[in-house]
Amino acid sequence: MKGNNARMDFEPPQRLVRALGDDEWIGQLPKLVEETAARGGLEIERVLAPGGRSSLIVLVRRQDGTAAALKLVPPSAAPEPERAALAHWNGFGAVRLLGGSGGALLLERLHPELSVRSLPEAKALLEAAGTARRLWVEPPSGHAFETVAERTARQVSALSDRAGTAPQALVDDALAAREELLAHCPESLLLHGNFRQSKVLAGDRTPWLAVGPEPLVGERAYDLARLARDRVEDLIATTSGASAARRRVNRLADSLDVDRERLRGWTLFRAVESGTRAIAEGRRAEGEVSLEFAGWL
Numbered sequence: 001m002k003g004n005n006a007r008m009d010f011e012p013p014q015r016l017v018r019a020l021g022d023d024e025w026i027g028q029l030p031k032l033v034e035e036t037a038a039r040g041g042l043e044i045e046r047v048l049a050p051g052g053r054s055s056l057i058v059l060v061r062r063q064d065g066t067a068a069a070l071k072l073v074p075p076s077a078a079p080e081p082e083r084a085a086l087a088h089w090n091g092f093g094a095v096r097l098l099g100g101s102g103g104a105l106l107l108e109r110l111h112p113e114l115s116v117r118s119l120p121e122a123k124a125l126l127e128a129a130g131t132a133r134r135l136w137v138e139p140p141s142g143h144a145f146e147t148v149a150e151r152t153a154r155q156v157s158a159l160s161d162r163a164g165t166a167p168q169a170l171v172d173d174a175l176a177a178r179e180e181l182l183a184h185c186p187e188s189l190l191l192h193g194n195f196r197q198s199k200v201l202a203g204d205r206t207p208w209l210a211v212g213p214e215p216l217v218g219e220r221a222y223d224l225a226r227l228a229r230d231r232v233e234d235l236i237a238t239t240s241g242a243s244a245a246r247r248r249v250n251r252l253a254d255s256l257d258v259d260r261e262r263l264r265g266w267t268l269f270r271a272v273e274s275g276t277r278a279i280a281e282g283r284r285a286e287g288e289v290s291l292e293f294a295g296w297l
Contacts, residue, residue: 019053025074067109085215093134094210110201117197139190148218155273165279174272177265191223197230225266232293242296268297
């Protein structure tokens with residue numbers, strides 16, 4: 001598949017196919033990659049597999065020979081918020097945006113095979129937290145990012161439709177926590193939105209950089225809530241899972257000067273929302289793990 005004029009003949013990564021199903025965009029990918037590479041003068045190396053569930057990553061080289069990654073997203077994905085966030089961070093704590101337009105983002109090449117998740121847990125949390133801290137900056141003036149209140153309002157609406165997939169008391173606690181947290185928001189910073197260990201990859205110009213943001217504006221505790229649930233399977237495998245989960249939340253909050261109760265509340269809401277969504281989408285084992293974690297909080 002080398003050479004921007006070479007014919008691409010590849011099967012899209014199965015992870016992407018399973019996530020998007022019978023999507024017309026999947027069938028157009030070979031042609032789309034070729035055309036995008038040709039417009040940008042890019043030499044195609046290979047498609048990254050297994051890749052992600054919502055985009056295709058193609059490793060390429062620019063005309064000057066530098067390595068880069070071409071990210072293609074389906075029309076439904078609305079890449080503009082990610083593009084705007086990456087441009088605002090300008091490589092500080094996050095992968096650097098090199099160009100692209102429409103549904104294509106040209107990014108600096110990182111090391112996708114090496115994420116923070118590959119480190120021992122304590123070290124992974126430390127490095128991930130340090131990366132997150134760099135991302136929390138004032139949003140650009142006149143930005144169009146949605147807020148935590150807006151995003152979670154949509155999630156609440158969907159959650160009510162699938163409430164039967166979780167104990168009602170747990171759902172009620174999650175909804176009550178959200179209402180209480182939104183009654184007073186202590187800060188309004190640019191957030192990654194989907195921050196976890198696997199979203200922090202090794203780089204060359206700096207050890208770790210965040211990728212794949214779903215940016216929004218709000219408080220740091222919301223951004224940490226998904227990170228607090230990382231490696232939950234390891235906690236469930238121990239006899240002290242519940243107490244270990246609470247200690248993890250507290251340590252994470254203290255390490256970044258975030259209020260413990262606000263982090264606990266957002267972790268509870270996000271774990272219940274994620275767990276019920278996973279079950280509704282047929283990923284029962286994954287969903288039940290998230291709900292068990294939520295019950296410990």
